[in-house]
Amino acid sequence: MRLLNSGPADLAVHSPERAVTQLYEAHAPDLVRLALVMVGDRATAEDVVQDSFLGLYRRWERLKDTGKALTYLRSSVLNNCRSVLRRRSRRLLGAQEPPAASAESRVLDREQGKEILDALRRLPHRQRETLVLRFVLDLSEEETAQIMRVSRVTVRTNTSRGRTALERMLGEAR
Amino acid sequence: MNIERLLKDAAAAETRGVTRESLPPLSLPAARRRPARRWTAPVAAVLAMVAVAAVSVGLRGVLRGPDALGAHEGPPYFLATQRKGGVGVFDSWTGRKIADIRPDAGHYTALAVSADRRTAFLAAETGSCRTHIEKATLRRDGTVASRTTLPGEFGPPADEMAATADGGRVALTFDNTTGCVGDDLAVVESASGTTRGWRVSPGGADTLSSAQSPVWAADGRALFLAENVPAGPGEDYTGPDLSELDTRTAGAGPLRARPVLRGITDLSSLRPSPDGRTVTAIKKNFGADSALSSIAIVELTLSGGGSGETSSVRELARMTARQIAPAPSAGFQTTLDATGRHLLVSSGHDRAVFRMDDGRVRRLPDVHRDLDLIAW
16 A cells, blocks of 8 residues: 655646646545545545545645645545544534444454454544554655654654554453 | 554455545536636726735734734634644634643643633643643733643543633543543542542433533533433434533532433534523534535523423524635534634634634634634
């Protein structure tokens, strides 16, 4: 699930429609995977990614460096995921059932995979996002820091805390 | 335990069905048509007039300096967490930042400000299973006069907080999904740090099974809490109930509170009236496509007899999604001030903040960021 860190080199010379569509074709699957791991259901993940591309399209003329469009998109997807999760928990719906998993994921790794992703989704959002960017998307500390707009030290701290918390939760569950 | 490997495998299994072919095409809005050339001259003339007006207004603004606080209706400033860390105090009319409050350690997970705007409480998660409450005294202009850390420590991170009108007490609910041990609700006396705690008891017949969205009655004694009540077999889910806890008489231990309202789905930022008969709240409305269509301030009547009947909802004011931005449904933070008359909306998509006062919508000109937690 490795992503390139910049969009196609000739993006700047294209119309915004064409440039954004080109980015969508190249990176939408990875961004939907990122959103799916964060929010847990496919339809919401697709909506979040569509919203992020729409936001990019609207801001295209104001982007100082179109080569950083992918960094913007990843950051936007994380922000939108955070908002979705916050809305779920703060709409006073409380302990609603998590969204249903896809047919594939129900069959695959039913036990352990679900357990670890459930535990991941219970982490504080900063730790959760850091672990997903570092370990699921295989991004470097530097790339993760750029997307989350924090320092590398913070990335390291969140990684360590998130990992410890996950180990504890998984240990207790067994 | 190799967490990296486990995460990678779990994510790969979860997302295996996501392929380029399985995704819908990107849907972008149609490009705007340029106006015909015959309109060029009048449009240019209007633009020139607007530019002249803007320059003169701007120059006057520069000479006069920023607007003074308190000149407008509603609370003069609000607190909000910032992406780069810490909490900012912002002018609630212009959005200009007035002060920064940074934690000595960790990060803030919940905020509350008293209705008199003089006392703010900030819950700081300072380590694993360690939460402290900071109290900041604010001057009339929103700058910070003093900061202290209240005595005592909590295990789980604070989820939400509510301050009494005079700042004498603060109520906290906790995020108990983190594996940290502690109460589900606590009330802290801000002068002494004396704390009382309660636990929810899932399945208890006459006790609350969850406690969310705390808000104080005007007397600073009764505390309202939302309780999520799952639907039974064959029942329709009607949303959480609102209950009232008398914090002076209720003993510590299992949380027993009196239901005052049933089924408050989609309501947030509840603000009881001074006479305790009604409650004002924010209601978000969504269209058939799940996109946000409007944000309304509504009023509900509380049940006096303790039966907690469902109330009719009276709409007081409404802000449509189109008024704040043609933005997607995700990413709106909303909060009411203590009176329930003034609404603040942060749009994460456009990094803009709006307010609504008696139905009038206005964008805060000096804030170009999205806000996370807001206390107003």
